[in-house]
Amino acid sequence: MSLLNVENLTLQFDTDEGRITAVDNVSFSLEPGEVMGLVGESGSGKSVTAKSLMKLNAGNGHYTPESKITLHLDDGPVDVMSLKTPREMQVVRGGAISMIFQEPMASFAPALTIGKQMVEQLLIHSDMTKKQAKELSIEMLDRVGISDAATRFGQYAFEMSGGMRQRAMIAMALSTKPKLLIADEPTTALDVTIQAQVIDLMKDLVDEFHMGIIFITHDLGVVAQTADKVAVMYLGRMIEQGPVRDVIRRPQHPYTQGLLDALPKLDDLEAPLTPVAGDIPSPLERPSGCVFHTRCPKIIGDVCKRDVPQWADTGENHRTACHLCAEKGEAA
């Protein structure tokens, strides 16, 4: 059985300028032990989608009634949308789901020691005593490769280096043994060598703890290294998803193709970088039909401006929402 099922997730925010659709009818599922890369430009709705799993989005957000998020835990399924009080939500906030954020510095409270924050979380989510929680926290810090963990336990985030902070963040996120780990651009703020270390660490820990991971990034290189499958988002819509190798070798959606072309190629440094043309439209002026049609190099006519493309099978477990693919599918 899947660990996580997301169906028709739609989230809108009320702002002074009007109602903004941040996530539009997104569906996906995740198996235990599976790593999914969630890819897209800034503003594509990846973080908002991930935060929906913990109902962490701001108070002006509204989920449509069709939105459904189900988490399958050992003692039965949890309907995330029906969680109301903060106490009920603890099951997805730090209980079965943990989240690592992009900036390790900013995600620790500056005036509380790392240890206090770790122990606090363990006391919320387990029956441990303070002493046990402290021991486990130090053990976790040690496990993620922080030397002299007992000393680090009593230190503050500002006393650590960037890489060490992110390791501590990972230790904290994993200490409650979550079933699902959401990593929101966990390596973006780190330099490349540290980035590789942190990614390796995460891969090891996933195998060991056998949990699902949603890895949010705009870096397709990182996805290729870490993920089993990948989902590409644009303007709140999911436009392509499939096994990571297949999607990277045979990208079907023009946007995914554009993202891959925009990557620098180390084997051909002369090749010009080709960014995806145009800018992301303002969320207040969402294009009708296919949301990508305003920037699409392969636009095939009015159908793109009029109709929202349906999912088409474009390979084994590989689906693409593009009129181009739908036509091909029909023709075949």
Next chain:
Amino acid sequence: MLQFGRFVIVRAMMAMTTLIIVSLVVFTLMELVPGDCAERYLAFKNTQGSGISVEDIEIERQRLGLDRPFLVRWSSWIVNAFQGEYGDSCILRVNIAQLLGDKFMLSLAICLAALALAYAIAIPVGIISAASNNPFLNNGLRLFSYLGLAMPNFLLALMIMLVSTIWFGETLTGLFSKEYRDAPWDWDKFVDLLKHAWLPIFILGWSATAFALQTVRALMSDEIGKLYVTAASARGVFGRKLLWRYPARHALGPIVNSLGFDLNRIFNELPIVALILTLTEAGALLIEALARSNDQQLAGAIIFLLTASIVTLNFFTDILLAVIDPRVRKSILR
């Protein structure tokens, strides 16, 4: 703990140094006033009708020790000042410590009470209003704040006096009832003081509250949006624990820092309020010394006492800040 002890000692020494530098500035300012104490007194005598010669001034100058070099005079002044001894007033020829008596301490107490009142209200209310999105609460607080900020204290004092005189037949002036004014301190006198002092405390406290409330709210709104707060709620922390342990604790640092500044501001407002409420015990003496009689010795003593209070308060807020925020602790000790 040992580290903290060191921090306190370092801070205390810094406060002491500040005070000595301030005393030098104050003393220099006193000296910069044209004419010295001898001239001033004799000039005053002159206006009273007694003829004064240059020799008289010279003798008076020697008697007061004004012919000694500047640094010697400063050091003897500062040594005495730290012992609570400020010499005689230039004009009144009375010992300043006696002249001030309880007055300075009473003024300081009123200001500190107003400050305490302001923050006792502003901190919880500011935090709650930043955390809640209730438009009625927020607009109500805004109105209260703007009134407090925009309305001059003396106007508020006059209005309250007017209202109380018309409706209650009570003038609400002074700090003590007649029978207690010159009585020695005891419990009844203290109760009597409280009965009178609430009004100046309230008047001074209102604008201070309004000011502090805006600061607390702004800092808190800033802090609530930060990532570490989201991260904490993603770990299942919620409610009051989330609010106080995370954003509130971090928003309070700059607020603690502003206490010294606020005390200064309240103290500056005190003389006007004191004048209207005829609190002869407070504030008015400074105006008297500075503006009317140019009594540099008295003015210097009051200014020194005031700065000493502010430096002392700053010392305590620094300690408090270090307790709240580890970054402050470490930055000093490194």
